Amino acid sequence: MALTFAVSLGGATPALAQADVNSESKPSQQDREQAVALFERSAKAYQEGNFEEAASYLRTAYLLDPAPILLYNLAKALEGAGRLEESKAAFEKYLEREPDTPDRKGIERRIATLTIQIEERAALEKLKAERARLLTQPP
Numbered sequence: 001m002a003l004t005f006a007v008s009l010g011g012a013t014p015a016l017a018q019a020d021v022n023s024e025s026k027p028s029q030q031d032r033e034q035a036v037a038l039f040e041r042s043a044k045a046y047q048e049g050n051f052e053e054a055a056s057y058l059r060t061a062y063l064l065d066p067a068p069i070l071l072y073n074l075a076k077a078l079e080g081a082g083r084l085e086e087s088k089a090a091f092e093k094y095l096e097r098e099p100d101t102p103d104r105k106g107i108e109r110r111i112a113t114l115t116i117q118i119e120e121r122a123a124l125e126k127l128k129a130e131r132a133r134l135l136t137q138p139p
Contacts, residue, residue, distance in 0.1 A: 027065040035065035042073065051080035068097040072107075079114070084121065088114040 027035065042057035054077040062070040075090035091111050095104060 031064040035061040035067070035070075038064070039070065039073075042077065046073075046077055046080070049080075051077045055081060055083075068094055071097060084114050084118050088118065 038057045038061035042054040042061065045051075045057060046054040055074055058070050058074040058077055062074065071090050071094035075087045075094060078084075078087035078090060088111055091107055091114070095101065095107055095111075101107065
């Protein structure tokens with residue numbers, strides 16, 4: 001997973017350096033610089049397997065400079081942390097913000113896979129709860 005995040009980072013710094021045309025107000029130069037620094041810290045955390053930490057840095061960076069690439073990387077970090085619903089939501093928001101991304105079909109497939117994983121996880125939890133209920137009932 002670290003490799004896919006690192007590959008996606010390749011185009012991120014230029015994205016952070018550009019004004020986000022979809023945002024209501026442009027980030028200040030200071031906010032942009034802070035966002036880049038947080039982004040770099042998130043990449044290091046991600047590569048070390050600290051997905052929650054990476055996600056935290058990316059959320060803060062996105063608040064400072066809402067560059068869409070941050071949503072993509074946030075989705076990857078959240079997925080690594082096992083937070084599938086949040087990952088799916090971040091991927092969906094990324095596609096909303098970047099509808100013409102060249103990797104749209106790949107991201108849509110990832111969203112579909114996450115949806116299946118979320119459903120499977122919910123079904124497993126339901127089975128575990130039913131098993132626990134049956135084990136605690138008197139015969």
